[in-house]
Amino acid sequence: MYEFKEETRALVDLVRRIVKDHQAPLETRILRGEKLTWADYEPGREAARKAGLWGLRLPPELSGTHLSLVDRLAIFEESFKCLAPIRFGGEVHHALFHLQGEQKARYLDPLLSDSKRYCFALTEPGGGSDPARAVSTYAKRDGGSWVINGSKSWVSFFDDADGVLVFARTAEEKCASGISIFAVEKGDPGLVARPVPMLGGFMTHQLTFESCRIDDVAFIGGEGAGFKVAQQQLSRARFEIGAEALGIAQRCYDMMVEHSKKRVVFESPLSEKQAVQSMIVDSWIEIQQHRLMLYTCAEKDDRGEDTRVEAGMIKMTGADMVDRIIDRAIQIHGAAGCTYESPLAHWYDLQRMARIYEGPNETHKYRMLARRLLA
Incomplete structure (x- = not known):
């Protein structure tokens, strides 16, 4: 533990x-x-x-x-x-940490004071598991400005944002060094947003850039800085998904233990039934295993070690673990766990997406981990 x-x-x-x-x-x-x-x-x-x-x-x-x-x-x-x-x-996104002058005043300072918010647009309709080659949105310099054409999918938190950090290709070849970052405001001409509702009532957006013109100040981090920033952002998000999964799993575990003690079936509490005991014990073990892995890897990151593979592993195992524990909690609660008057039903919907976003679990398992183990 x-x-x-x-x-x-x-x-x-x-x-x-x-x-x-x-x-x-x-x-x-x-x-x-x-x-x-x-x-x-x-x-x-x-x-x-x-x-x-x-x-x-x-x-x-x-x-x-x-x-x-x-x-x-x-x-x-x-x-x-x-x-x-x-x-x-x-x-604040990594790309904005070291801005100076006009860029700092326009982007960093408002974010620090919470007077502005920006969301993150990397994934595209053609795929998102391999961003170095999947990004087709293209930005071309035109005098003192840039013109962006392309589209982004599944953009989270766009409703509550003032703008979006867009990862676009600035080189002809599809490679990691050809991806750059641009800050696009909601009111910029050429930006078209379409809401796309998801499981659990979560809202994402499809963004289309139709000759969207922005000034040079909105070019963030320099030519080709985008892929490294995206990797940093995704690694951080994967650790956070692991922590989110752990918190939800712990709450579900606490709920199933409490309900099993109160609910009487065939003249005895559910907690005395072997099948229920097995689900509760299995859940406790999985939570402790994930907690140990999450925080041990976080300690490694705090020491400055490379944890990109570990971040993917934590995201993958956390998403799988919380799915199983939510399912067990609903099974123990019966019909009461299937109503949206219980948080279990909400989490059941919301957590299904965790096995997909920030890299599908299969990608982490069969590409990242297998590549590391078989190197």
Whole structure:
């Protein structure tokens, strides 16, 4: 079993209080069938800001908390035990860390103050598992500006964003060094967005760029910087998916244990039935195994070691693990677990996508891990 250090436990306790005060009431509203907006999350965000949980991975010179990966994942794990997790602020994409001058004023400063938000557009209709060769969206310099043509699929959080960081090809050949980054604002001419609803009520967007013209200030990071930034972003997201899966799995486990003790069938509690005991024990073991792997790999990352393969492994095993545990929790709850008045049904829908986004599990298993093991 993995044990947190005292400082990490204190952060987890802090997040637990914020979730209880601000996020748990939002979960109740979701279970009543209400649709939440970004504004509904603001009290929890403000409480996190006042508690110093802002810019969790940013250095102090950017007004960040600069937490270790272990601490950040512990915070995410605790937050995601709630169906309405905290939406922490001060998050800045790697591409924007070192901006200067006009670019800093236009993009970095507003993100740090939370007056602007940008989403992330990498995947395209033609595929997303191999971004170095799958990116077809093309940006061409035209005088002092750039013209972008192409499309992006499954863009998350576009509704709540002011703009989008677009990964586009700036070289003719399809290779990693030919991908660059552009900041496109929602109001820029040539950007067309179509909402695409997903499982669990989650909303994504299809973005089309039809001779979308932007100025040179919106060219972020220099020629060919995009692929490295995308890899950094995806590795971070894969660790976070592992923590999210762990938090949800732990909550489902707690729910199944509590329900099994209360629910009486054939004159005895469910907790005395061997089949139920087996599901509960198997779930506990899987949670502890995943927790140990997640935080051991995070410690490795904090030491500066390369954890790209480990990030994919954590994403893959976490997505599989939480699927199994949600399914067991629903089975133990019976019909009560199948209603959207229970968080179990919501998680059942939402977590199905986790085996696909940020790289399908099969890609991580048969390409990344097999390639490493057979090298």
